[in-house]
């Protein structure tokens with residue numbers, strides 16, 4: 374059994390994780406935020422370095438910041454979790 378079998382995105386439309394330019398990746402980040410294997414997925418994404426897509430609760434630019442040492446994964450997650458909350462509140466108002 375792989376960590377992928379525990380992924381919260383197993384039943385989520387893959388397109389959600391590849392938002393069009395300018396679209397807010399709210400749903401993808403919200404799913405990642407509650408995923409039990411976010412850490413494993415983040416490690417994979419930092420190693421494989423996919424150029425597009427939301428993986429491990431991070432956007433491509435987030436992964437770049439981690440790889441270059443500007444942010445830690447924990448800092449990215451905290452930032453993205455706050456952003457998703459703000460986007461959801463904005464959408465609900």
Ligand code: SF4
Pocket residue numbers: 377380381382383390404405406408409410411412414415427428429430
């Ligand atoms: S962290 Fe996100 S992309 Fe990775 S397995 Fe979990 S839900 Fe899927």
